[in-house]
Amino acid sequence: MVNPGTRMNLLRALLALRHGPGAAILPPEITRIHMDFAIRWNDGHFGPRKFWVNCLPRLKFWNPAVPMIVNRSTKQEGPATMSIYFRQLSADETASTSTSATATPGGPKKPVLTGLSALPLAQQPRSSVSGEFPAPPAGEGERVVTIDMKNVHSDRILEEFLAKTGARLVKPTPNEEVEMRQVREREEKGDADRVIVKAFMDDKRKKQAMLEKIKQEADAIKAANQ
Known part of the structure; x- marks a missing residue:
């Protein structure tokens, strides 16, 4: 049997992961999130680093299927940018989202993989500490929305992220x-x-x-x- 102290520590860690800055559910059109910033926190990269440490784990917890790539480099003078990839909805999908009361025979169709998501896993970008995988351009059927994070506080980055993605905040029960x-x-x-x-x-x-x-x-x- 787990003693009360251990249980409380586990509960505290779980609650800290589930709730707080970044606890939000992304809309289904978002296919991936890509962050580019420097390894060290100075020269305007403190806000992006804090967002990565404090907010991104909660975003990943609530959206495990969305790839979230963090590409860091040693170029302190370089930009700090977040790229958010959206899947372009087809006409049928747009109609289905606007008429949620009706259902098609056979159930809803599975989302179509587009852009980078359609590539084999080995060919997709992954997190790096050497600047190996910068944000790629939008693929076919995708669009990209960017956020300039350099010299921006992590709270402001989160506010802009929520506004541009339309993510739904998760509230505690x-x-x-x-x-x-x-x-x-x-x-x-x-x-x-x-x-x-x-x-x-x-x-x-x-x-x-x-x-x-x-x-x-x-x-x-x-x-x-x-």
Whole structure:
């Protein structure tokens, strides 16, 4: 049986992944997300780096089927750009999305793979730390929307991303809100307990140091009288 402390730590990690900046569901037209920025955070690349660390994991959690490529390079003077690839909807798909009340016989058609998504996996771009895979141009049946991330705060990047993609924010359920409150209360109690323990240990070390000093002085007096 998992002890309460371990369970709470696992719950905290799961809730942190499920909810927070970047927790959003992308529309089905988005086929991939590609980020290009420098490895180091200076020269205007801090915002993109923070978005990658804080927001992209949640986006990936809620949209596991959407490839999210991070191409970093050593060129600090280079641009920091996010490229969002959209699949162009066919006339039939556009009509089906506007008339959601009707259903075609045999169920909905599977989305057609277009552009890079139609390539074999080995030929598709992948994340790199050497600038090996910059954002490619839009393929047939695709369009690309870009976001200039250089010298932009991560919050502003997220706002522009949500506006341009039409992503739907994910809100915690009532049960998750209760769990999140329990996690916060446990963290606050842990902080208070750590303050108490630190004060106790500091006092204990101070007393031990005083006793050691007294012992050394006594040994010195004893040695002088011999």
